[in-house]
Amino acid sequence: MANVKLITDSGCDLPYEFLVEHDIEFIPLKVELEGKEYDDVTKISAKAVYDAMRNGKSPKTSQASPTKVKEVFTKLAEAKQTGIYIAFSSELSGTYQTACMIREQVLEEYPDFDLTIIDTKAASLGHGLIVYHAVRLAQTGATKDKIVQETKFYSEHMEHLFTVDDLEYLRRGGRVSRASAFVGGLLNIKPLLNVEEGKLIPIEKIRGKKKVLTRILELMEIRGVDLQNQLIGISHGDDEETALLMKEMIEERFGCKHFYMNIVGSVIGAHSGPGTLAIFFLNEKTNSEIDIAQ
Structure with a gap:
């Protein structure tokens, strides 16, 4: 991966060990808990954030430090390295906009950056x-243009389906009203949401955990393509048991063999809460010679 340096941030929820192993530059977003601010992932764990939330704490999050972004970009510019920053949705964080601004600043000093x-x-x-697919491409020696093209394709065709265990956490983040959260809690209502154009969009409300998992499978069948040969992402809000159940249900229904599973990180988990479950897959296949499922 010497030809192209990949950069990402903590919105990706990939294990930090994966990023280190593949020499990816990492930009942490910020988590504030009980009056202290931490760099996500490197200075505070998702597990610690979920435990605090279960104890009634309300963590807050903010975009990556402009100083850190400039430090990463300047290091690449000084080394004359070509870079691709694969960023968290601009609709959910200001980090992308900050990165664009800082890129212009660095270009003033390093015009060839x-x-x-x-x-x-x-x-x-x-x-x-x-990010995972971009890593695979970079490992094969793909050109920067090829990696950018494929990364944009994946970005345009990545489906998100997720549910939360307790509407109260979405209420705190302004996603649902206090009344909806209260009634939803009483009736065991589970919202099903997705991401469209980078924004969280509610799809429907379903009563009961088992029903919402079944509905996720139905929507995967409608929206997905060639699911059996895809790498399916499953992330969870410190609830591996439900994530494994979902994995079994997907395996049984679609014959999928390739999964990537990890905990929902602090930045997203601070708003969705413990018990969140999210599924990710493509709604269109790329013509890439790289098979993401390998």
């Missing part, structure tokens, strides 16, 4: 699978 910034309009492992 070659950096493309891609707004994935994706989140969690939807974002993560896009």
Whole structure:
């Protein structure tokens, strides 16, 4: 991966070990908990955030530090490295916009700096699978143009389906009203949401956990293509048991063999809460010679 340096941020929910192993530059977003601010992933774990939320705490999040973004970009510019920054949805964080602004600043000092910034309009492992595919391409020696083209394709065709265990957390983030959260809690209502053009969009409300999992399968069948040969992403809000159940249901229904599973990170989890479950897959196949499922 020496020809093209990949950069991403903590919105991707890939394990930090994966990013280190593949020499990906990492930009952490910020998490504030009990009056202290932390760099996501490197200074605070998702598990710690979920435990705090279960104990009634309300973490807050903010975009990546402009200083950190400039540090990463300047290092690449000084090394004359070509870079691709695969960024968390601009509709969910200001990090993408900040990165674009700082890129212009760095270009003033290093006019030959070659950096493309891609707004994935994706989140969690939807974002993560896009980064994963870019890594695979880079490992084969693909050109920057090829990686950018494929990354944009994945960004445009990545489906997100997710549900939360407790509407109260979405209420705190302004996603649902207090009344909806209260009634939903009483009736065991589980909202089913997706991401469109980078924004969280409610699809429907379903009563009961089992029914919402079944509905996710129905929507996967409607929206997905060649699911059996895809790498399916599953992320969870510190609820591996439900994630594994969902994996079994997907395997049984579609014959899928390739999965990438990880915990929903602090930045997204602070708003969706413990018990969140999210599924990610493509709604159109790329013509790439790289098979993401391998």
